[in-house]
Amino acid sequence: MAEKTKYTEEELQEFKNLILAKLKKARTDFDLLKSSISGSNSNDIADTSPTFKVLEEGASVLSKEEEGRLAQRQAKFISHLEGALIRIENGTYGVCRATGKLISKERLRAVPHATLCIEAKDV
Numbered sequence: 001m002a003e004k005t006k007y008t009e010e011e012l013q014e015f016k017n018l019i020l021a022k023l024k025k026a027r028t029d030f031d032l033l034k035s036s037i038s039g040s041n042s043n044d045i046a047d048t049s050p051t052f053k054v055l056e057e058g059a060s061v062l063s064k065e066e067e068g069r070l071a072q073r074q075a076k077f078i079s080h081l082e083g084a085l086i087r088i089e090n091g092t093y094g095v096c097r098a099t100g101k102l103i104s105k106e107r108l109r110a111v112p113h114a115t116l117c118i119e120a121k122d123v
Helices: 007-039 052-088 105-110 118-122
Strands: none
Touching: 007 052, 007 105
8 A cells, every 4th residue: 555645624723723733832832921021011120119120120130131132933834834724724744854754643743843853853
C-alpha cells in the first residue's frame, strides 16, 4: 500500500479548527500585552509620591522590557499560525519541508504550525 502523502479534507478541517482556536487565544493575549505595555490599563504608581516612583522605576522598566519580548514572541506565534492556515488552503499543510513526508498527527496537534517532522527536526 502506498504511503499517504496528504491529509484528507476532514483531517485538514480538524487542524484548521485547532489553529483558529489557538489563533483567537494568541490574538487576545497579544492585545493584553500591547495594552499592558502602552499603559492603557495601568495600575502603577504614577499618581503616588515621587519617592515611591523612584524606587519602582527600575522594576517597571524591566517589566515593560519583558512584556515587550513576550509580545514579540506572541506576534511571531500568530504569524506562524497564519502561515499554517495558508498551507491548509494551498494543500501543503502537514508535509515536512525537509523530507516531503507527512508530519505525524500527534506532532501537529501539539505544534499545529510545525513544518518539519520529528526526524528532520532532530537532525
